[in-house]
Amino acid sequence: MEATVSFEFDTAEHLKVGDSELTEILREVYVDGGFTDSELAEEIFKANAVRDRGAIFCVRNRESSELAGIVILVAPSSKASRLAKDGEVEMQLLGVRPKFRGQGLGKLLVAQAIAKARADCCSKMVLWTQRSMVAAHHLYESNGFLQVGSFENNGREFLVYSINL
Template sequence: MDIVVRAARPEELDRAGHITADAFIGDGHTSADGDYARRLLDARTRAAEAELLVAVDDSGEGTLLGCVTFALPGTPWAEVAREDEAEIRMLAVAPEARGRGAGEALVRAAMARARAHGLPRMAFSTQRSMHSAHRLYERLGFRHTPDRDWSPVPEVQLQVFAAQI
């Protein structure tokens, strides 16, 4: 499968939001009726306030496979990025596209975006239960940085992964 990662187009934003919300809800990382589910669904805001990258199957119909929000430090979507770090948020791959390299392509594209902005590092938060994502991150050189772990709300504990890119 040929995968192309690029900025999301306006006509793809609703589908990108559904992929993100469905992945997080379907994998048990958030509830369907909470505030976070609504944020996951709202790809339009993410595309307007950050960069929304999409992975597309380029071998035919251009099927949307997944997406990730890329944020620069000091911007509204950067929660843990220090001044020399870019940050990714809400990495999601459609269930039918998993195992094909879309997640890795999205992370690598975000790393390239960070380097293009002159940022030597990248950091992001992840839930402890996201074991498949952790394996991907570690394979790409990211490491858990326990001293940066945090909790946005009492019932959610997040781990921070970071790397020199």
């Protein structure tokens, strides 16, 4: 019989997520995954810059205590907000470590982010994702997000998704 792996979902603060853990997971998902340039990551994935974006929610493996996934809810008042308007929230930096994929953690993070945004009385959630992140597009669409536009930044095309809450 195969052992069941269990996970704990909560805020980064409650799960006592360290600065190095934040940087490591984002580098593994985005840089090693080929989605973010290593030099750019040095700046945008610094722990203080990540924490300044907004409310960080994480999934931690209960057995190994390893950080398995992350998502950030960014208020329109945050300097990191690109798309959210008053009454809305922006979802950023959703990521699940490759070795934990296929266990529904991305879906859990998205569902929890939506639940938190609804609890905070937000009217809409918006996000932007690279065109090459096809698995992410499927995840967002399966959770009710619709593609509503696109933009280009630093030579990469980003798709914009939103969901009314």
